[in-house]
Amino acid sequence: DTEVTQTPKHLVMGMTNKKSLKCEQHMGHRAMYWYKQKAKKPPELMFVYSYEKLSINESVPSRFSPECPNSSLLNLHLHALQPEDSALYLCASSQGRSLMNTEAFFGQGTRLTVV
């Protein structure tokens, strides 16, 4: 199984809502990532978890709150988002801390619309 599964595939939420994005992998990978991708732009790194600990936060606003409950799961909790946060949110995983000579596997993403 080389899949990274993201749910839901699509999400529409109001600016006062609280919602969560979920990501799951069963490849035994110990590093997991959240990326944000706006239309026609490259993915931008948001967070990196390594061995269930947050190792990188790319100065992401606190209305995005990541959580890694175990080595297979990664959540992104959303609260009080703005319309400009509408984007494709991608989850990825890789075997270890270093991506220097290993590959990352990406999910299909969650298309988020904030209204």
Next chain:
Amino acid sequence: DAKTTQPNSMESNEEEPVHLPCNHSTISGTDYIHWYRQLPSQGPEYVIHGLTSNVNNRMASLAIAEDRKSSTLILHRATLRDAAVYYCILRDTGTASKLTFGTGTRLQVTL
């Protein structure tokens, strides 16, 4: 991470080879060169990576210049399913946990 420069777009005919260039003149000695691609409406997928020697896998070949200041991703026979944005990325020892995407090359494949 060291910067990469890629053409914004390229076109190819189906069944023809495609050479996608990437310049990385500030590459350091320990940077790996990675290529990912993103098909429409999908997440990025790994294509290939290398350090110094040319590399081949089932998807593509990676040709790395002797001075490592440039590399070329080679798709031997392009198909319509290869139409995607191709990203050339350098992996730096200082930020080994990051995968930082540049603007990439949008490849169009026509019949």
